[in-house]
Amino acid sequence: MATIPRESVREVLHGFLAGRGLRKTSQRDAIIDAAFGTTEHYTAEQLLAMARGIDTSVSRATVYRTLPLLVESGLLRELDLGGATKIYDPNFLEHPTHNHLVCVDCKRIFEFEDPNMELLGNCITRRMGFSPSNKTVKIEARCDEFQLRGSCRKAAGGAPA
Amino acid sequence: MATIPRESVREVLHGFLAGRGLRKTSQRDAIIDAAFGTTEHYTAEQLLAMARGIDTSVSRATVYRTLPLLVESGLLRELDLGGATKIYDPNFLEHPTHNHLVCVDCKRIFEFEDPNMELLGNCITRRMGFSPSNKTVKIEARCDEFQLRGSCRKAAGGAPA
DNA sequence: ATTTCTGCAAACGATTTGCACAGGG
DNA sequence: CCCTGTGCAAATCGTTTGCAGAAAT
16 A cells, blocks of 8 residues: 655646646646655545645645546546545556445445456457557445444545544 | 326435435426426436426536436436437336447437346446446447438337437 | 636526415325 | 425535636646
């Protein structure tokens, strides 16, 4: 669960921005560092708080304007897990094909990676006459331990919703 | 692709409402008939239009208040396909485990059903110490035909986004 | 110098809600 | 009758955007 060196992520993004004629700014750097300085999921609002911890001048608007850039760069992934707000996941760099299980009891999000799921998705897509571009699997499930004990200790690996 | 007889869907929902101490009203009936009188996907706004085609007195608020009931009854499924608005899918009655492929070229939504996907999802869930409750697979993909010809005829089976 | 960025605050759009009356049981 | 359901319009809430000044190239 090690974080990717901030430096290299920054460099990649600086290249991405340059390629689009976009500029390198201190606010964007703060947002980038905040976005990839954790392996937890976060919302736009939470990212704003984290970025402000690095540079107090970062505004909400800039966060909302920067997030789509990070997503388009391919380094950050946007998740639609059902709630009203979008959730961002910085872990696709390390685990490009992982997916999510949401516990309906405690609402925590657990990540999983499964090569069979990946292969099967590709097969189905091709069989339908398409070329795979992006696959999203969301599993909602009840925690067995929670059912038995009324509480669970699965905290490790899971992020609160 | 036949629609389930409206009558039986209505009866099931009347039972569901009664079980909760909720009442049968003409507006709810219009919304139910509209919701299950098609196999196309729709948004809340589109359902409002369809319901008004049956009973002009149906209001937007009632549609928004009724939709969660239909979803909770298990007859209607809410989809988060990435857009700003939620999409509703009345086809889970006939195909309880189907999933969706969204064409990134034409934005159309195609449904598919695959028993292996179903089994694999269950396996992964159990392996993680959970009991499956609900699985959602969304595949975004490029249409091969569109890539070659610049247009495609896959309309059949697909609903426009 | 030229353009892109930024913060602010107002605008937006889908959805939710308070209210007073209508209507089901 | 009692209590839930309804339409209307206002309120919410996450997100987007117009603007004028600030900063990067």
